[in-house]
Amino acid sequence: MKKKCVLFVLCMMFLVGCSEKNEEPKKPIIEENIETESNIIVEEETVENNDIQTENAAPTKKEVLAMRELVLDGMSDDEKERLTENIKVANLQMEYAYLNDNIFDKLSDKDSLYWNYFDQKGDIQIGWAYEGNKKTVMNEEGITESEFYQKYGEPVMEYNRFDGANFVELIQDMQKSVQNESLSADLQQLIDLTNLAIETHEVEYANEIYKILHDLDYFLLRYGIEDVGKYTKDGSVVAKYYGVLMVYEKDKNTSSNER
Incomplete structure (x- = not known):
């Protein structure tokens, strides 16, 4: 069933899945509104600002399994499962918005209504939903876009169960069960970036959140190339490695010194 998902672009919204919309706009002309299906990976062309390949070589399956065992040491099975599942859901939902809805381009506007997902909870x-050609009406009546919306637009509303503050609280709660300092530092990166995104509405912070979620999911808590890649038509997105995790920094520095 088609659902309107909470975006997070903020991961905070992605962790709670989707909520159904009770009423549809009277016309299909809707600005700043996205429809998605939860937990679906779709391979499409990516936006330029997130398609930069890193120079870091992706860790092998053997390295991922060894690092996972190391950083999850001391955690209970329930704690490991909770962390893995929450990061997975957040990554997949954000990935869908990135691949299919050009979410980072939309968030590049600091005044975009999509930032409400970070800032507010509830309705x-x-x-905006409206009838007719906006630009034509604006030119004919000599009115601004804001005046057009006030005169002809109808607000498109969504119920947001989690805002940025809720996401921070969730990550902080999971962080308490982590014994490894490097993994705790990676979760702290998510916390700090989310707070910065809320404070500044800078798209770069949302983009960095996605990269951390991507690497945590596909190159630590799971091995995406095998666990996910075999279910996709194009595994290039899953196989992409951003190299942003602190857990691999020690190994990277050691290898560099040896060279």
């Missing part, structure tokens, strides 16, 4: 406005 939030995510766009």
Whole structure:
């Protein structure tokens, strides 16, 4: 069933899945509104700002399994499962928005209504619905875009269960069970970046959140090339490695010194 998902672009919204919309806009002309299906990986062309390949060589399956065992040491099975599942859901939902809805381009506007997903919980406005050609009406009546929306637009609302603050609280709660300092530092990166995104509405912070979630999911808590890649038509997204995790920094520095 088609659902309107909470975006997080903020991961915070992605962790709670989707909520159904009770009423559809009266016309299909809707700005700043996205429809997705949860937990689906779709391979499409990526936006330029997130398609930069790193020079870091991706860790092998053997390295991923060894690092996973190391950084999860001391955690209970339930704690490991909770961390793995929450990171997986956040990554997949953000990945879908990135691949299919050009979410980072939308968030590049600091005034975008999509930032409401970071800032508010409950009923939030995510766009405008209206009839006719906006630009034509604006030119004919000599009105601004804001005046057009006020006169002809209807707010498109969504129920947002989690905002940025809720996501930070969730990561902090999971962080308490982590015994490894490097993994704790990676979770702290998510916390700090989310707070910065809320404070500044800078898209770069949302983009960095996605990269950390991607590497945590596909190159630590799971081995995405095998666990996910075999279910996709194009495994290039899953196989992409950003090299942003602190857990691999020690090994990277050691290898560099040896060279």
